[in-house]
Amino acid sequence: MPNLVIIGSGIVGLCIAREAKKKDTFDNVTIIDKEIYPGFHSTSRNSGVIHAGFYYSPDSTKAKFCSEGNSLMREYVLNNSLSYKASGKVVVSKNDKEDKIIEILGKRAVKNNCKVRVLESKLIKNYEPKAKTNNLFLWSPNTWSASPKEVLNCLVNEICEYGVKICLGRKVVGTKNKSVILDNGDEIKFDFLVNASGGYALPISKLFGIKTSYKILPFKGLYLKSKNKNDVFKTHIYPVPDINQPFLGVHTTLTSDNYLKLGPTAIPAFSPENYKIFDNLDIKLTPDILFLQSSLFINNNFRFRDLALREFRYLFKENIVKSAQEITNFNLKDIDFDWYSPGIRAQLYDLKKQNLENDLIIEFKDSTIHILNSISPAWTCAFKTAQFILNYLNEI
Numbered sequence: 001m002p003n004l005v006i007i008g009s010g011i012v013g014l015c016i017a018r019e020a021k022k023k024d025t026f027d028n029v030t031i032i033d034k035e036i037y038p039g040f041h042s043t044s045r046n047s048g049v050i051h052a053g054f055y056y057s058p059d060s061t062k063a064k065f066c067s068e069g070n071s072l073m074r075e076y077v078l079n080n081s082l083s084y085k086a087s088g089k090v091v092v093s094k095n096d097k098e099d100k101i102i103e104i105l106g107k108r109a110v111k112n113n114c115k116v117r118v119l120e121s122k123l124i125k126n127y128e129p130k131a132k133t134n135n136l137f138l139w140s141p142n143t144w145s146a147s148p149k150e151v152l153n154c155l156v157n158e159i160c161e162y163g164v165k166i167c168l169g170r171k172v173v174g175t176k177n178k179s180v181i182l183d184n185g186d187e188i189k190f191d192f193l194v195n196a197s198g199g200y201a202l203p204i205s206k207l208f209g210i211k212t213s214y215k216i217l218p219f220k221g222l223y224l225k226s227k228n229k230n231d232v233f234k235t236h237i238y239p240v241p242d243i244n245q246p247f248l249g250v251h252t253t254l255t256s257d258n259y260l261k262l263g264p265t266a267i268p269a270f271s272p273e274n275y276k277i278f279d280n281l282d283i284k285l286t287p288d289i290l291f292l293q294s295s296l297f298i299n300n301n302f303r304f305r306d307l308a309l310r311e312f313r314y315l316f317k318e319n320i321v322k323s324a325q326e327i328t329n330f331n332l333k334d335i336d337f338d339w340y341s342p343g344i345r346a347q348l349y350d351l352k353k354q355n356l357e358n359d360l361i362i363e364f365k366d367s368t369i370h371i372l373n374s375i376s377p378a379w380t381c382a383f384k385t386a387q388f389i390l391n392y393l394n395e396i
């Protein structure tokens with residue numbers, strides 16, 4: 001039987017390794033990660049929301065994967081007795097224009113096979129008495145939350161029992177014939193390779209000859225987390241998003257252990273791992289990112305300048321609170337918040353279409369597969385993405 005090498009020990013890499021072992025298609029499955037802990041980046045720095053899948057355009061891969069991914073993630077959490085919050089979520093509107101978007105989201109939900117209801121504002125008190133809305137709101141019962149770290153640890157233990165080798169603290173820096181070259185000069189041979197390296201998937205795909213019109217455009221998601229457990233909110237509250245952009249706006253979420261989080265923001269960042277102002281700048285990527293950001297700022301493509309000016313305000317705690325205050329009638333100033341570990345969405349920008357790429361992109365070349373633009377809801381979709389990749393690998 002052939003061997004499979006996976007670059008990246010985030011949720012996507014781990015789920016693919018698990019699926020490969022469950023299907024018993026490969027003799028050896030090896031995961032390589034540059035960090036000394038698995039899932040150190042987006043996978044352990046996200047909101048932990050198991051999305052239902054109604055936001056996405058019905059022809060997108062996200063729409064195709066999310067509803068089933070939601071069921072598979074909820075099943076995994078329940079079967080492994082991990083913590084979760086089956087809170088559901090409401091999406092609330094501020095005006096008549098946003099009511100229309102709620103109706104569009106309701107229609108998308110039907111096409112994307114998600115269970116939601118579009119309801120009149122007088123009913124909101126039955127779902128979330130602390131939410132405020134215009135005429136309509138959307139109720140999504142299957143939007144749960146789980147603990148990304150518990151899911152990660154459970155997956156790591158499971159795949160280690162299956163015999164998957166996880167090689168940590170080793171960075172993939174090149175490729176030669178059917179081997180990857182590591183930063184210590186070692187070479188690891190592969191018959192099949194999956195590049196699930198999250199924010200670095202684009203530059204790594206280039207090592208394998210993948211050509212695209214994409215550039216990396218990272219955004220930093222800052223959060224505030226309540227110091228004390230929540231005894232106010234029943235559900236997550238989200239504003240109506242700009243449906244042409246991948247960001248959902250500052251929202252309130254409940255963690256699986258019942259703390260309240262506000263955020264995340266979408267502040268332009270300077271590398272895929274640039275958590276603090278000058279953290280992890282990347283000598284190869286940062287100059288390119290700065291150049292792209294400057295040009296988008298000047299030309300205001302996809303309203304980047306408006307977004308950047310709005311988002312930089314969120315460097316101050318009170319502006320995040322103020323923004324979340326627009327969707328709730330509870331005075332958030334009565335809750336004490338601390339900053340919580342940020343995450344980075346290493347979004348792709350399409351130079352040809354001059355727009356942000358909103359979808360998950362999967363590129364295939366010879367015996368290699370590259371998972372690009374692994375942005376939200378890729379955590380929710382991970383078990384479904386793994387099934388898709390394994391079906392493909394079984395067919396070639």
Ligand SMILES: Cc1cc2nc3c(=O)[nH]c(=O)nc-3n(C[C@H](O)[C@H](O)[C@H](O)COP(=O)(O)OP(=O)(O)OC[C@H]3O[C@@H](n4cnc5c(N)ncnc54)[C@H](O)[C@@H]3O)c2cc1C
Pocket residue numbers: 007008009010011012013032033034035038039040041042043044045046047048049050051170171172173196197198199200204220221222264342343344345374375376377378379380381
């Ligand atoms: C702020 C924020 C909030 C989010 N909220 C949600 C949410 O609520 N629900 C949801 O479904 N999704 C959410 N997401 C999205 C989700 O977290 C990510 O889509 C998902 O974690 C991506 O997983 P991944 O395995 O593809 O990448 P990652 O978790 O980033 O893993 C990639 C791995 O590759 C490794 N790597 C990179 N380069 C190399 C190299 N050269 N050699 C070896 N290893 C390498 C990295 O060290 C890393 O461990 C959110 C994301 C962010 C940033």
